[in-house]
Amino acid sequence: MNIGQASKASGVTTKMIRYYDEIGLVRPASRTDSNYREYDARQINELRFIKRARSLGFSMDEITQLLSLWRDRERPSREVKAIADRHVADLDARIAEMQAMADTLRHLSHCCAGDDRPDCPILADLTAGAEPTTPLERVKARAR
Amino acid sequence: MNIGQASKASGVTTKMIRYYDEIGLVRPASRTDSNYREYDARQINELRFIKRARSLGFSMDEITQLLSLWRDRERPSREVKAIADRHVADLDARIAEMQAMADTLRHLSHCCAGDDRPDCPILADLTAGAEPTTPLERVKARAR
DNA sequence: GCTTGACCTTCCTATCATGGGAAGGTCCAT
DNA sequence: ATGGACCTTCCCATGATAGGAAGGTCAAGC
Structure with a gap:
């Protein structure tokens, strides 16, 4: 073939x-x-x-290990399970991370009017921690 | 600076x-x-x-768009929201995909004894759809 | 036997965001 | 003026996948 x-x-x-x-x-x-x-x-x-x-x-790395266990008729299923469980933990961690991102963004989007006006809580969040740059903002900042 | x-x-x-x-x-x-x-x-x-x-x-591509909106004082918040919403949908899709993987593996792992013996439902699943190769399996396959 | 088209080979390139490192120039404090 | 901490550009690597070029092979039909 x-x-x-x-x-x-x-x-x-x-x-x-x-x-x-x-x-x-x-x-x-x-x-x-x-x-x-x-x-x-x-x-x-x-x-x-x-x-x-x-x-x-x-991952290809995990697959390399799985394939070698698969080829080995004497493998202990413990080793296969360990790889799978580690991978599940990995998936769960990544899922949680992405879930947190999605939740944050859903909240911000919910607070955004989404119309013609420029005011936008999403951009405001992304700007968080930044120093004020416009003259008006500098005035406000000095007042604090 | x-x-x-x-x-x-x-x-x-x-x-x-x-x-x-x-x-x-x-x-x-x-x-x-x-x-x-x-x-x-x-x-x-x-x-x-x-x-x-x-x-x-x-993604960097989305950030390029967001940054250009951020720089534009006249931007309509609608555009920002659209990018965010698309990204949330993207995240949700990927989360669902990974969730399905994790669920499948959790189930398989649950069914795996995880001891010294070679029998392993996880490997069995990965082998699913494969043609039988051992003599005994060939006999069984012919019998079907 | 020859042509043609579908297949095969290797080799190079790119993705995306990030980091590592080399070779060489610059700045500042002692 | 020397040393160390910085800066510059350039090249390479990641992981899994795809695209493409240049050239060899095979099988079918004429």
Whole structure:
């Protein structure tokens, strides 16, 4: 099976299949006389494995570890679980961070009239902490 | 104020300040005779603005738009709000995606014994859709 | 057997925001 | 005038992915 067929069978682009070969993650079973990569069922399964793992947000580094556990029939499931749990914690942290951003912005947007006038609490927030620059603001600042 | 002082005053690294100059986002007010960048209060405020916007997850592209609205005293707040709302929708979509990943993995991890044995529902899921490769599995597959 | 088009190969480039580092110039205090 | 802390530009790297160029290979139809 050449790279194009492997791509169709696995759903991974030929570009990425070559990349996985290059970084040593999934090497072709062999090469033809004319240097074409040849893949068999084993590699196809590994490519599918990678695709599914990517869709669950694992990094290539984590996938390298998962794939090596997958290849090892004697692996302790503990190790797989540890990687998954670490990844879940990572996802949760990033979700919380983005949630905080979204909540802040939702609040600011809610307070913004969103009309023709220039007054805008969103820009005001982004300006927070900045020194006053307009003459009027300098007057106000001195008055404080 | 030279770049090091601007960095301290804004909390943006000198590397990034040079980068913002390079892409034309925030140009120094002037250059000294010896080609040192010089910043004044206006640029410092813009750097702070960018820093805050980045912390809310805006892309540099969105920040370019926000900064140009910020500089425009006549801007309609509608435009600012539109950018913010689009970004919130974007964040929400990404959060939902990651939430789905985390939920799936939490479930799989929950079903995984996490002990010395090799059986692992997490790896099984990643293998889903793959063709059977072991002799026993081939026998089972033929039987279906 | 030859042409054609679809495929394959390697190599280079870019993304986006950020940081690391080298080589060389500048500024200021001692 | 020397040293150290700063500045400058230029190049490279990240992670996962895609685009494209230049050239070789294969199979089908004539």
